[in-house]
Amino acid sequence: MKIVIGTILRNRYKILQFLGGGAFGETYLAEDLDLPNQPKFVVKHLKPKTSESDVLQVAQRLFESEAKVLYKLGNLSQQIPKLFAHFQENGEFYLVQEFIDGYDLSAEIIPGKKLSESELIQLLQEILEVLAVVHQQNIIHRDIKPQNLMRRQEDSKIILIDFGAVKEIKGLLADTEGQVISTVIIGSNGYMPNEQANSKPKLASDIYAVGIIAIQALTGKLPQEFSEDPQSGEIIWQNEAKVSKKLASVLTKMVNCQFNLRYQSATEALEAVKSLSSFTIKLQKLVIPVCLSVVVLSGLIFAFMNFLKRPATVVKQPAKSESNLQLVCPETSFLSQPLASKPDLKIGNSEYYGLSREKGTGKGSVVFPDKKTGTQARYDGEMKNYKRNGCGIYTVNGDSYRGQFQDDKFHGQGINTFKSGDRYIGQFENGFFQGKGEFICKNGNKYIGEFRNNKLHGKVTFISQNGSNEKIEIWEDGKLKEGGKIFDCNAGK
Known part of the structure; x- marks a missing residue:
């Protein structure tokens, strides 16, 4: 059941607006009544499926552990929302986090639209830089997808949100023998590799998800539309996008079906992507002088030949024209949040x-x-x-x-x-x-x-x-x- 707008939690956080939610809980915009100017925060509401005491004890332990992780990560990086409070009321759990004014990457990675190689390399670096902070703490995000990567309006930086471990609280149940178990496989279809679907996620599972996002951005297709090799199960995508062999090799490694053949952490993957960027710069430094020489020489020859057979009347070519329209709506207008279950x-x-x-x-x-x-x-x-x-x-x-x-x-x-x-x-x-x-x-x-x-x-x-x-x-x-x-x-x- 959703929180009623206007409800005040912990005599401090006033619920202003429902932002979204689903099977794992709801997210709300709230204001802090105790601070000057009532700054805005995001409140995440989590509730176990049952109120049995054993389940609540496990949920409490998970919740406290997860809050420590979120608090630590938020202080390590400005690209991870800070945790300001966590508390329990009436058997339900609440997280109070930094509000990010921006939009998620589903507004940039649009079906039918293909990013260029240089645009993709830049995007990969931005994603992997923040994910590397998480992996250096030996923490797996478990739900990397465009909707959980936000572009902050203030500085256009990528912000990583919605860590998957919190969702376990929602899926806790007691089995027939009274043992508390989690009924939830954390992750999203299309972005989740086999080992994660089998409840054995690795750091490399996050790398698979980032690779899927990259292929999605290059091909303009949703993950559900990707073709697979019937024998190996590997994704077939290179016929859908024109990229260098070096980039194709990096992406193929990122989405390998076998986790031990992928990059083993975001730090490792980031180094591979950075090498792509430096390779491109070196290539440009080599090619541009050669091209300039050829262009200058060709231009001299062309000018001389043109002089010999120059007509009396010179026809002036029309100058290139552009629409130069400045769109009224800012990028932040195009928010595409996950829809609630109802x-x-x-x-x-x-x-x-x-x-x-x-x-x-x-x-x-x-x-x-x-x-x-x-x-x-x-x-x-x-x-x-x-x-x-x-x-x-x-x-x-x-x-x-x-x-x-x-x-x-x-x-x-x-x-x-x-x-x-x-x-x-x-x-x-x-x-x-x-x-x-x-x-x-x-x-x-x-x-x-x-x-x-x-x-x-x-x-x-x-x-x-x-x-x-x-x-x-x-x-x-x-x-x-x-x-x-x-x-x-x-x-x-």
């Missing part, structure tokens, strides 16, 4: 989570059937009168839209990323591309200009995938005026 409110086929019941206004999540695709859609963000209004993220069938909404429709500025890999950045009106925008095709072709009702209309700059062909075109209702070519991503090949 919705807070259900209206028709729509299920609402974390939303204020006062006229359905505020920040929250809603899950509902999408009429066009016939699949389940999800929205996380600002709402008014139970409709999508403000900044948020909408995902359905592999497509995603991040930006401004008005009365359940894309309206304003945003980014539409398609399952196909195509992407539109620009202005929307009543759900349509409308106004200035940039359409970037999966093949690299780019159209920059005016859109009307999802179609190119007016003066448009076309830039081919390798930048070799750039020209100004005039379009009308999705058709090129000269030649009648219809707007599609294969045009200009």
